[in-house]
Amino acid sequence: MNESLSGSSIGKMPGANLTPSAAQLRDIEHMRQAMAVGQSFVDPASVAAPIPDVVAKKYPEYTPIIWRLVSGNMSPEAQAIEYDKLVRDAVATGKDVSKIDYPIGKNARTSDQAKSIEAMYEIIQQPNDPTGFSGTLLRQFPASLKEGETRELLVALRDTEFRPNELGGNANQDVSGADQSRATCSCAGSTSAPSPRPAATTAQATTNATCAQLERRFDSRAA
Numbered sequence: 692m693n694e695s696l697s698g699s700s701i702g703k704m705p706g707a708n709l710t711p712s713a714a715q716l717r718d719i720e721h722m723r724q725a726m727a728v729g730q731s732f733v734d735p736a737s738v739a740a741p742i743p744d745v746v747a748k749k750y751p752e753y754t755p756i757i758w759r760l761v762s763g764n765m766s767p768e769a770q771a772i773e774y775d776k777l778v779r780d781a782v783a784t785g786k787d788v789s790k791i792d793y794p795i796g797k798n799a800r801t802s803d804q805a806k807s808i809e810a811m812y813e814i815i816q817q818p819n820d821p822t823g824f825s826g827t828l829l830r831q832f833p834a835s836l837k838e839g840e841t842r843e844l845l846v847a848l849r850d851t852e853f854r855p856n857e858l859g860g861n862a863n864q865d866v867s868g869a870d871q872s873r874a875t876c877s878c879a880g881s882t883s884a885p886s887p888r889p890a891a892t893t894a895q896a897t898t899n900a901t902c903a904q905l906e907r908r909f910d911s912r913a914a
Contacts, residue, residue, distance in 0.1 A: 724808065725829055725847040726798075727800060728760065728800075728808060728812075728847060729826070729849050730797075731760050731799075732764075733756060734816045735816070737767050738756060745774075750802070757805040757806060760800040760809070761795065761800055761801070763795050764798050765794065769796075770794050770795070774791070777794070811835040812835075813829070814829055815827070815829075815830065816828070823852065826846065826847070827849070828845070829844070829847070
């Protein structure tokens with residue numbers, strides 16, 4: 692075995708014996724939390740969608756924001772389509788429809804996590820634009836701060852939705868729009884477009900404009 696790959700050598704690598712501090716662990720958890728919220732459908736249109744009756748009866752304490760966070764990266768349209776399919780399959784096979792769980796996506800928050808996020812942060816989302824771009828800002832409520840803490844601003848961007856549009860997803864806009872344009876956006880103020888394909892020029896311009904709009908909106912809300 693090559694000495695550089697031996698267990699004893701790995702143990703001597705810089706940082707191999709270091710453990711994260713409490714502050715670092717907190718920052719990592721906050722980043723994971725922001726990413727999970729960014730994947731959730733917390734845009735105004737989705738939040739305005741009524742909570743399904745089967746969910747509202749089982750969890751009467753759910754607010755629209757909590758329901759969206761518990762649903763993870765699955766849109767209300769996709770959930771409804773998938774639930775209808777589950778019901779049809781259950782009826783066809785003679786199963787008890789009342790025992791069907793309403794479908795949720797990945798990165799879903801637990802009820803307690805969702806309630807904590809709603810209590811701690813104001814959630815501001817830029818809705819999906821024509822290219823599929825979507826950004827979320829979490830701004831900590833002053834009342835949730837402990838003595839000596841500074842107010843947090845967390846930004847998360849949604850990744851590609853591969854679910855087909857006819858199944859409640861956004862693949863047409865994301866795969867053919869945001870991904871094809873290959874735009875990069877920094878909420879610190881810089882926008883670049885590394886060699887977009889000619890066919891994606893319109894999508895690229897739209898994405899760049901949306902990035903600038905998002906930055907202005909975040910700046911004004913954070914002030």
